[in-house]
Amino acid sequence: MNCLTTPWGDFDLTRFPEDPRDSLRAWDAADEYLLRHLKGIDGAAPTELSGTVVVVGDRWGALVTSIAEHRPVQVSDSFLGQQATRANLERGGVAPGAVRLLSTRDTVPERIDVLLVRVPKSLALLEDQLHRLAPAVHAGTVIVGTGMVTEIHTSTLKLFERILGPTRTSLAVKKARLIFCTPDPQLAPAASPWPxxxxxxxxxxxxxxxxxxxxxxxxxxxxxxxxxxxxxxxxxxxxxxxxxxxxxxxxxxxxxxxxxxxxxxxxxxxxxxxxxxxxxxxxxxxxxxxxxxxxxxxxxxxxxxxxxxxxxxxxxxxxxxxxxxxxxxxxxxxxxxxxxxxxxxxxxxxxxxxxxxxxxxxxxxxxxxxxxxxxxxxxxxxxxxxxxxxxxxxxxxxx
Incomplete structure (x- = not known):
């Protein structure tokens, strides 16, 4: 078990299944970078986490555990990731029901006011999820993605831009980047090409x-x-x-x-x-x-x-x-x-x-x-x- 220090406090986090011999952490520099940005650290203006906050691809629950007071919705493709999230929320003293856990097959909220995206390894999965989320995004939705520099490519940015709106990236910090996307209401929602x-x-x-x-x-x-x-x-x-x-x-x-x-x-x-x-x-x-x-x-x-x-x-x-x-x-x-x-x-x-x-x-x-x-x-x-x-x-x- 390792302790993640965030602007919202310190959290003991583990992967699932928990293995004391496993030296891998339940978060990385991309999660830390996003959490600092949301709180307005490193020169950015704080992000108002109000309305419906949706977190996509949160691998072990580090993001939703940290911002649980804002009652986020987590969307995950991983049963193991969801189990880790439940354990980390309980360990962090988060009240049951404060974080809503959805799978990638569940219906997403009808309106999303803040969309946080942890970029997945699969570009296809990102494409499918952005298509599913796009109808719930509106002109005022704040969209911020995060990932390690090895995970964010030109093709990643083009997906955000094609499906949601104009997109740019941050400078790299500890080999991590942020993605900033501005919703374009003129983009016509398209169906996912999957399955x-x-x-x-x-x-x-x-x-x-x-x-x-x-x-x-x-x-x-x-x-x-x-x-x-x-x-x-x-x-x-x-x-x-x-x-x-x-x-x-x-x-x-x-x-x-x-x-x-x-x-x-x-x-x-x-x-x-x-x-x-x-x-x-x-x-x-x-x-x-x-x-x-x-x-x-x-x-x-x-x-x-x-x-x-x-x-x-x-x-x-x-x-x-x-x-x-x-x-x-x-x-x-x-x-x-x-x-x-x-x-x-x-x-x-x-x-x-x-x-x-x-x-x-x-x-x-x-x-x-x-x-x-x-x-x-x-x-x-x-x-x-x-x-x-x-x-x-x-x-x-x-x-």
Whole structure:
């Protein structure tokens, strides 16, 4: 836990899930720069935080925790970020309900008087969110964005200018910048170009011919990534009624292909991104063969919200970076959660880059791990819970 010093006071903040070994802070210089600017420090005139204040992309709640007295609305795509925000607000003694937490899929306020934007990593997500927010912006809306200099590009500024109005940037301070945008009432509101869809080609194995839908901010939204394509060529064979989890589902193409190959299965799609879950549901329902599949879509921290010994198969393409930090902590939580959630004899199938060495973790957790398929870049691994190997299934042939 680290202490953020702001013009509104000092706040102990953490990321989520809280890990005392994690040295990464729940804020950075871009958050500090924006908070100083709002209070009129460093020569700027103070910003009047009145009316409806909306904060978009506040990664761990540092911004809304600091300005909670102004009753802001937070809009976030991250379940983990929202959980961190709740914990940080409670730790800061903020009264319940003082900050309203919305996902990127929720309806935004009808009128926005102050719009604060923490620039996301994904330019597409920024584009989509600015389109969604634009109808609520009026001529008097104060719009200020913030980000590290590596996150703010000419394309970032052009988005603000094209969707909201004239835009300029500040000087860099501690490698962070501010974005100042003046709403232009003459700009005609336009619809977001998201979501987008494409159809998988014949070389996508079990996914061949599927329509894939991607909302803004999803990994490889324009095409299928090569790791997922490799996994689709080697999905497990059907074994009758069972419960299958697409863990870290992204656009849901793996779970949809599994539903196609296992018509009697019940599917559970899990991701920490609300945009991903919306994409997964759209992908499943867009394909006639899976449109009526029994499925749930769960925002969560891996399998932490799933009962123990309740699933038969987990399919997982774990990220090795999360919220711009390169780490294997997310993969480890996914593997540990899978072992807990699987029934005895249940299986975890993992696709990953060969160099990541996931087999070491899986053998430590499950006591076993075998290679289903591999190529020079990727490896598909299978770990079975318990000693009953009789239920192990083979991969589909073909590459």
């Amino acid at each position: 987008r869809s494409y159809t998988l080609a014949a070389d996508a194995g079990a996914g061949a011919g599927l329509t894939v839908t991607n909302h803004a901010g999803i990994f490889c939204a324009e095409r299928l990534d090569i790791g997922t394509r490799f996994l689709l060529r080697h999905l497990p064979r059907s074994r009758g009624p069972e419960r299958i989890v697409d863990l870290g589902c992204g656009n849901g193409v793996v779970g949809t292909a599994a539903a196609l190959a296992n018509p009697e299965a019940e599917l559970l799609f899990i991701d920490e991104s609300y945009q991903a879950l919306a994409s997964a549901e759209a992908t499943l329902r867009a394909n006639p063969a899976t449109a009526d599949t029994e499925a749930r879509f769960l925002a969560g921290d891996g399998l932490s919200g799933v009962p123990a010994d309740s699933v038969d198969l987990v399919l997982n393409n774990p990220p090795f970076h999360t919220h711009q930090a390169t780490t294997d902590a997310t993969a480890w939580r996914m593997f540990s959660g899978s072992r807990r959630a699987l029934r005895p004899g249940g299986e975890l199938w993992v696709i990953g880059n060969r160099h990541l060495g996931y087999h070491v973790k899986l053998r430590r957790l499950f006591g076993n791990c075998e290679i289903v398929a591999s190529d020079p870049k990727f490896v598909i691994l299978r770990a079975v819970k318990g000693k009953d190997r009789g239920r192990a299934r083979g991969g589909q042939s073909g590459s």
